[in-house]
Structure formats: C-alpha cells, structure tokens
Amino acid sequence: PDSAAIAAAGARNGQLTKPPGALGRLEDLAIWMGGWQGTDKPHADAPQVVVFAGNHGVTAQGVSAFPAEVTAQMVLNFRAGGAAINQLSRLFGARMDVHALDLDTPTADFTQGPAMDEAGFLHAFLTGWDAVDPASDLLVTGEMGIGNTTSAAAVAHALFGGDPADWVGRGTGVDDAGLGVKTRVVAAGVARHAGATGLEALRCLGGRELAAMAGAIARARTLRIPVILDGFICTAAAACLHSELPGALDHCLAGHVSAEPGHPRLLGHLGKEPLLHLGLRLGEGSGAALAIGVVKGAVACQSGMATFAEAGVSDG
Amino acid sequence: PDSAAIAAAGARNGQLTKPPGALGRLEDLAIWMGGWQGTDKPHADAPQVVVFAGNHGVTAQGVSAFPAEVTAQMVLNFRAGGAAINQLSRLFGARMDVHALDLDTPTADFTQGPAMDEAGFLHAFLTGWDAVDPASDLLVTGEMGIGNTTSAAAVAHALFGGDPADWVGRGTGVDDAGLGVKTRVVAAGVARHAGATGLEALRCLGGRELAAMAGAIARARTLRIPVILDGFICTAAAACLHSELPGALDHCLAGHVSAEPGHPRLLGHLGKEPLLHLGLRLGEGSGAALAIGVVKGAVACQSGMATFAEAGVSDG
Missing domain, CATH: 1.10.1610.10 (Nicotinate-nucleotide-dimethylbenzimidazole phosphoribosyltransferase (CobT), small domain)
Structure with missing residues (x-):
C-alpha cells in the first residue's frame, strides 16, 4: 500500500x-x-465478482448432501442470472464472471493422490490470474463445487494443524454420519500428503476453483486491487498464499464470517476481523458480495x- | 404482519x-x-431516510464536547449534501428528508422541569408522524441534536432502571469529567421525573427529535412500512413506544449496534439482535442507512x- x-x-x-x-x-x-x-x-465504483466452479473426485466418498451434477447445474444458473450471487452482484453494480473449470473431469480423490498434477494446478491458478479485470477497483472471488468444504477443510488442516474435526462442518447440510465421513476423509488426505504447505497443499488437497481463487487474489495484489474474501472455501484458498508468504493477504479483508465452523478459526489464523456476522454459508462469493455494500458506504463517506x-x- | x-x-x-x-x-x-x-x-426499492434535528436545554450543563450551534450547522450540511447520511442515502437510493425542530428555542433543561410541555411534545411527535412517505417501502429515522445522548440516556434509565452510569457514554467525545457530569445530569433528570414511563418519559426527558422519531416509527406501523432502527438515541426514542405497548416495535429491526455503551443494553431490553457491528457512533441514521444495503441484499435474493x-x- x-x-x-x-x-x-x-x-x-x-x-x-x-x-x-x-x-x-x-x-x-x-x-x-x-x-x-x-x-x-478511495472508490468502489467498478467491483468485480468472479465465480469459479470445479468438481472434486473426493465426492465419490459421500462427503456432500448434494450430487456432483449440481456444480454444472449451478453454473447454468449463474449464467442465467438465477443464483444468489447474481442478485447481489446486480444490487451493488458489480461485473460478474463465471469460469467453469473442466467440470467433466473431477480432480483426483485426494485420499489416493494429489488432487491436481502440476500442469493442472498451474492451469487453474492462471485461469484465476487472467480472470481479474485490471479496470476493477474491488474484487470478490467466489466458488461453486460440490465437495469443496471437504477440500477446504483438508487444506486448512494441512496449513494450521489441530484436529481434523476442528475444520469440518456440515457444508451444504450433511447429517452426523456424513460429518464423520468428512472428518475421516480430511484426516486421510492430510496424512497422505503430510508436510504439504502453501501452494503445494492447495495442489494436493484443493480443487481447481480454489486454485483459481488463489490465482485471482495473487493477481489482484499485483494490480493493487483490494479483495473481499468470502467464506470458508475462499479463505482456505487464500490462506495458501499466506502460508507461502506472510503479508500476501494484506490487500484482502474478510467480508463476513460464515456459519461453517472452520471459518472463524481460519480468520483467526490470518488475523482478519470479518465485516459481517450474518450466518451465511452459501459460498458463491455471496457473503463478500454483501460486504461490497459496506465498503461502498465507507468510501462514499x-x-x-x-x-x-x-x-x-x-x-x- | x-x-x-x-x-x-x-x-x-x-x-x-x-x-x-x-x-x-x-x-x-x-x-x-x-x-x-x-x-x-418483498422489496426495498423506495427507502426513505428522515433526519430530525433538535436542541436541548440540558447542554447548558456542559454535557457535550461540541457547542449547541453545531445542530443548526449540521442541518445546513444535511441540506447541502455534505454529511455522512447524505452519502449513505444516495448510495442506497433512499429519499432523504430533514426536519429542523424549532432549533432557536431549545427544549427545557430536564433537570429543572419537563423537556417539553404537552403541546410541544405533540407537535414534535406529529412532525414525525407526517414526515413518513406512505409510498416508501423501508424507513430509517435519524437524528442530530447536540446533547441528545444525555437525553437518550435519561429516557433509557427512566424506562429500564439500573444505574445512571449504565446508560451514559462519551457521545461525540466528552472526557472523563464530562462523563461524570452527564451521569449526574441523567440521575437528576430521572429523579426529577420519577415514575415517568412510555411517552411521558419521552416528553419529560427526551427532545423534539426523539419525539419526532417515535412519531415516525408509530406512523410506519400504521402503514406497515418496516423500520430500521439506528443507534442509541433512535432506539431510546423507539423504546418509549415499546414501553407503552409491548409489540409496538415488531415492525422494527436493529440496523446496527453502536459504540455508545448503552445501546447494546437497550437492544437487549427490546430483544433486538443488530444486523451490523461496526462500531459506528455518529447518529444521523447512519448505521441504519448502512443496513439498508443488507436489507436490499436479503430481498434481492x-x-x-x-x-x-x-x-x-x-x-x-
């Protein structure tokens, strides 16, 4: 700055x-x-919301309450203007872009091997990097990906330790049995990729939409565009940049704290105080998009x- | 409803x-x-912000960090579009109206007698009642009045008891000595009007801008227009309606919790959970106006x- x-x-x-x-x-x-x-x-006249979508091999293990087809269905919904993030982007005058990342080929199940190989990871990261409009003056990165709270929990556990259960929540709404499955999957994934931190944790345990969000957030830094972080998944992706280089998220603020229990814990590790506390847990960038209104209010005054x-x- | x-x-x-x-x-x-x-x-396409200004005889006792002339100066600033509430109203597409209530004749010092006589109270209340645009679909009531945190503290203490110091804060920024003065003034006022509750507490201890806010909030109820409450002073005025009739504020939500220490206490008595926690303590309707963005987001989704x-x- x-x-x-x-x-x-x-x-x-x-x-x-x-x-x-x-x-x-x-x-x-x-x-x-x-x-x-x-x-x-300062100004917030040209906000941009970028939503990345990815599919996760780990869904084969039954970690989500929704079927994996929903990722592609929701991409169509984003394109048709019917999702929550469309309404919030329109309300605050944000340009909204959607990038579907190779949905027909889910990432590998991270309990068996790295979610992405190096070329695949780099491609996703650069998709995010290239998605940022240099003319925007505020950026929100959002995501859609059935299974991605499990991926984010694994990333967070790899970066910050603690118990696997500390990072696992109900996502879109799994029951107690599903929660147990998620916890075991997270533990198995982190054990499988023991010692991975930073972008390597993101490659091995993340997903393409998480890699793309990290790429967009890194690009925004080079452009000095402030970023509003969304919920647990966005913050887990961003935390991999922080893990590479403390200070890498100095251009980011926490838009909200979600109802996903790992999120306040993650924000605590990053030293970020959220702007909003409204119990959202949708993703898509929705909590961050709502915070655009607060940022606009601040700069208007x-x-x-x-x-x-x-x-x-x-x-x- | x-x-x-x-x-x-x-x-x-x-x-x-x-x-x-x-x-x-x-x-x-x-x-x-x-x-x-x-x-x-639901919709929030036609929000209205109404700001009422009043002067307080109790300022003669040295309860404010700012001179009483600032009330009239700020009314000019509201009319010229230079205050915080102007920026927030414009941002969220709200119609904004300003009513200056007999600024040249402050209310009486409530430690000596009732702040308003019955005719004066009714006139202020009806100014608020008449200020509501029946075509609006969301209402914010704001205020400006040097000395009015002292008045609001006295109203709150009269309605809900406790220690006078529980309700007294630094307002626009008094020092420790000023805080002591405010506390003694609040105690003296409530003792002078012992037993006053509801609208009688508002008449004896309030101010014209508080009475007008109560009138506007009551009118909104008859029109079924939802209201976003602002900070300590607005909430104290509203609490007088609640004191007359529990449920009278069912059409009101708490836009934010301010940094004025009596505000969370007051919201607790009213059973209202604030939408925003951003440490504002400006008044003017500013915290409630910022919450218009959240309400707009909710209804947009x-x-x-x-x-x-x-x-x-x-x-x-």
Whole structure:
C-alpha cells in the first residue's frame, strides 16, 4: 500500500463533518482502501465478482448432501442470472464472471493422490490470474463445487494443524454420519500428503476453483486491487498464499464470517476481523458480495462528505 | 404482519437454488419483510431516510464536547449534501428528508422541569408522524441534536432502571469529567421525573427529535412500512413506544449496534439482535442507512433468485 495515500486519507478523514472516529470501522476501511488505491478519496465504483466452479473426485466418498451434477447445474444458473450471487452482484453494480473449470473431469480423490498434477494446478491458478479485470477497483472471488468444504477443510488442516474435526462442518447440510465421513476423509488426505504447505497443499488437497481463487487474489495484489474474501472455501484458498508468504493477504479483508465452523478459526489464523456476522454459508462469493455494500458506504463517506471548513461547521 | 405472506415467503425461500438456511439471517430478514409488505417477494426499492434535528436545554450543563450551534450547522450540511447520511442515502437510493425542530428555542433543561410541555411534545411527535412517505417501502429515522445522548440516556434509565452510569457514554467525545457530569445530569433528570414511563418519559426527558422519531416509527406501523432502527438515541426514542405497548416495535429491526455503551443494553431490553457491528457512533441514521444495503441484499435474493424447478437444479 501507499503510505503517503494512507496519511492523506487519514488527514482527510480527520477533517470530515463528524466527531473523530464516529464512523467506526468504516473509517479504517476507507483509509485502507485509499492506501491500496493510492488516493485520499478511495472508490468502489467498478467491483468485480468472479465465480469459479470445479468438481472434486473426493465426492465419490459421500462427503456432500448434494450430487456432483449440481456444480454444472449451478453454473447454468449463474449464467442465467438465477443464483444468489447474481442478485447481489446486480444490487451493488458489480461485473460478474463465471469460469467453469473442466467440470467433466473431477480432480483426483485426494485420499489416493494429489488432487491436481502440476500442469493442472498451474492451469487453474492462471485461469484465476487472467480472470481479474485490471479496470476493477474491488474484487470478490467466489466458488461453486460440490465437495469443496471437504477440500477446504483438508487444506486448512494441512496449513494450521489441530484436529481434523476442528475444520469440518456440515457444508451444504450433511447429517452426523456424513460429518464423520468428512472428518475421516480430511484426516486421510492430510496424512497422505503430510508436510504439504502453501501452494503445494492447495495442489494436493484443493480443487481447481480454489486454485483459481488463489490465482485471482495473487493477481489482484499485483494490480493493487483490494479483495473481499468470502467464506470458508475462499479463505482456505487464500490462506495458501499466506502460508507461502506472510503479508500476501494484506490487500484482502474478510467480508463476513460464515456459519461453517472452520471459518472463524481460519480468520483467526490470518488475523482478519470479518465485516459481517450474518450466518451465511452459501459460498458463491455471496457473503463478500454483501460486504461490497459496506465498503461502498465507507468510501462514499470518506470521499463524498464535506469537511468542517467546507460546511462551516464548528469542529468541537 | 400478514401470516399468509410469511408462510408464502417461507415456502418460496425453501424452493430457491441454495441449500436450506444457507443465506443465514438474510432469509429471516426477507421473510420478515414479506410479512410486513404482504408478499412472498418483498422489496426495498423506495427507502426513505428522515433526519430530525433538535436542541436541548440540558447542554447548558456542559454535557457535550461540541457547542449547541453545531445542530443548526449540521442541518445546513444535511441540506447541502455534505454529511455522512447524505452519502449513505444516495448510495442506497433512499429519499432523504430533514426536519429542523424549532432549533432557536431549545427544549427545557430536564433537570429543572419537563423537556417539553404537552403541546410541544405533540407537535414534535406529529412532525414525525407526517414526515413518513406512505409510498416508501423501508424507513430509517435519524437524528442530530447536540446533547441528545444525555437525553437518550435519561429516557433509557427512566424506562429500564439500573444505574445512571449504565446508560451514559462519551457521545461525540466528552472526557472523563464530562462523563461524570452527564451521569449526574441523567440521575437528576430521572429523579426529577420519577415514575415517568412510555411517552411521558419521552416528553419529560427526551427532545423534539426523539419525539419526532417515535412519531415516525408509530406512523410506519400504521402503514406497515418496516423500520430500521439506528443507534442509541433512535432506539431510546423507539423504546418509549415499546414501553407503552409491548409489540409496538415488531415492525422494527436493529440496523446496527453502536459504540455508545448503552445501546447494546437497550437492544437487549427490546430483544433486538443488530444486523451490523461496526462500531459506528455518529447518529444521523447512519448505521441504519448502512443496513439498508443488507436489507436490499436479503430481498434481492428472496425475490430475484430462481427456484430449483426454474433453474433445473437438483435439490439434494
């Protein structure tokens, strides 16, 4: 980030017609946006939402309440404008792109071998890298992939340890037996790829949509585009960048904390405080897209409010 | 609310292309909106923000960090479009109205007598009542009034008891000495009007902008327009309606919880769970206006998403 812009945004903030600090986290958020955008008047006029879809070999083990065909069906729903993320993107004026990643060929079952070979991983990562519109000023990465809470739990467990059960939740809604299966699958996958961290954990235990999200988030960093992280799966993918290089997610904020129990734990490891606490657990980028409204509010105040001098208001 | 519409909205929600419950509080919010609007496809296309301004005789006792002239200066700032609430209203497409309530004649110092006489109270209440646009589909009531956290603290203490200090915070930013003054003023006011509850507490300890907010909230109920409550002062005004008639705030949701320490306490007494937790403490309706984005997101998903049947998605 641009330290001169941070200082200038902070100075402007102090002159706006409100008591110091009265806009709470909106003030920090606006100054943070200013730092990445290099201005004391940040903007969120051209948000982009990119949704990546992938299929997972590990679904053969019965880890999801929904059949794997739903991934492709939901891609059609995204393209037809019928999903939650379409409504939220439209509401906040975001460009929305959907990338289906080789859905007919699921990744390998990670309990048997790496989910992706190196070429396949790189291809998915670069699909994400290339998906970012350099003209956007705020990025949300979302995902769809039946089975991907299991993949994300395995990635998180590989990166941060703890018990496998700490990272496993009900996803789209498995029952207690399904939860037990997921936990055993996560444990088996992490044991199979013991010692994998960073992007290697993402390759061995992740999925194409997770690799693509990591690619998009890394690209946004090179473009200094702020990113709003979504839920557990998005955050697990992002955490692999953090695992490679602490600070790699400094341009990312946590849009929300989901109802998937591993998510607050993951955010804690990353030192990210979520903006919203609304119990969402849908994915698609939906929680992050909802947070676009908060970011827009923050920058609208920072950039649009009058100063005490402009308004002729006594500043206490 | 319309129980048939609630049932219809719930049934529609269950058919939308997402796992059951995956949109968390957005789902409850959308169904609640449907109940008040009498439809399974609720909307938030015509929000209205009404800001009331009043001056307080109790400022003579040194309860605020800002001089009382700031109330009138900020009204000019609202009219010129320079305040935080202007930016947030514009962002979310809300009509915004400002009503300055007899600023040249502050209310009486409530430690000496009732803040308003009965005619004055009724006039302020009816200003709020008449300010609601019957064509709006969502209402935010905001306020500006130097000294009004002291007034709100006195109202809250009168309604819900506890220690005076439980309800007193730093407002726009008083120091420790100022906090002590505020606490003594609140205690003296409540002692002076011992036994006043409901609208009588509002008349004796409130201010014109608090009375007007209560009037607008009551009017919205007769029009079945859902209301988003703002911070401590708005909620204290609303609580007087609740004190008259439990259930009087069933058409209201808590937009946010502010950094003013009495606010979470007040929301607890009203049984309201805030949508946002962002540390705002500005008033003007700003926290509630920010929550318009969340409500818009909730109804956009409920009313715009495809059903499983429409999208050809397998529903698990």
